[in-house]
Amino acid sequence: MKRYKIKNYIYTIPNFITLFRFLLIPFILYFIVKDRMIIVLTLFAISTLSDMFDGLLARKLNQSSYYGGMFDALTDTILILTTITFSYLTNHISAVVLVALLAPKIITFLLLTFLHKAEYKPTIFSRLSSLFFYLSIPIFLLDIHTAIEYLLIAIIYVLSLIHWTKLFILRFK
Secondary structure (H helix, E strand, O other): OOOOOOOOOOOOHHHHHHHHHHHHHHHHHHHHHOOOHHHHHHHHHHHHHHHHHHHHHHHHOOOOOHHHHHHHHHHHHHHHHHHHHHHHHOOOOOHHHHHHHHHHHHHHHHHHHHHHHHHOOOOHHHHHHHHHHHHHHHHHHOOOOOHHHHHHHHHHHHHHHHHHHHHHHHHOO
C-alpha cells in the first residue's frame, strides 16, 4: 500500500481558525432568524476578531498559503453576503441598504476576476473598507437608525473607489 504525504500547508492553525469561522456562519444565520441579536453580535464579533487573528498568526508562523488565503477570503465573503441577505430577509435592513452594501463587494469581485486573477494583493484601502463593512453590520442588526449607518456606507464607497483606482493603476502600469 502506497502512503501519500499530507500537505502541511492545509493543516495549519490559521486554517483551523478559518474553519471555525466558517462553521460559525450557520449559527449566526440561525440566530438572525430567531432575532437573538446579542448572540448574533457575539458570534459575529468572535468571527471578526478570529479573522484578524488567523491572518496575523499565518504571517507570524510562516503558514501563509494560496489555499489558506482563498479559504479565508471565501469564508469572509460567505459570512458577509449571508449575514446581509438574512438581515434583509428578516427586515433589519431595507432593499436599498442591501444593494448599497452588496455593490462594492460585487464590483471588487468583478474587477479582481477580470483584471488581476490570482495576482491580487489587498491594499490598505480594501482592508479599511472591510473594517468599516464589519462595523456597519452590527449597527444595522441593532436597528439603530441614525446617520451613522449612511456615513459608514459612504466611507465604504470612498475606500472602495480608492481601492478600485489602485487596481486599475496596477493592472495598466
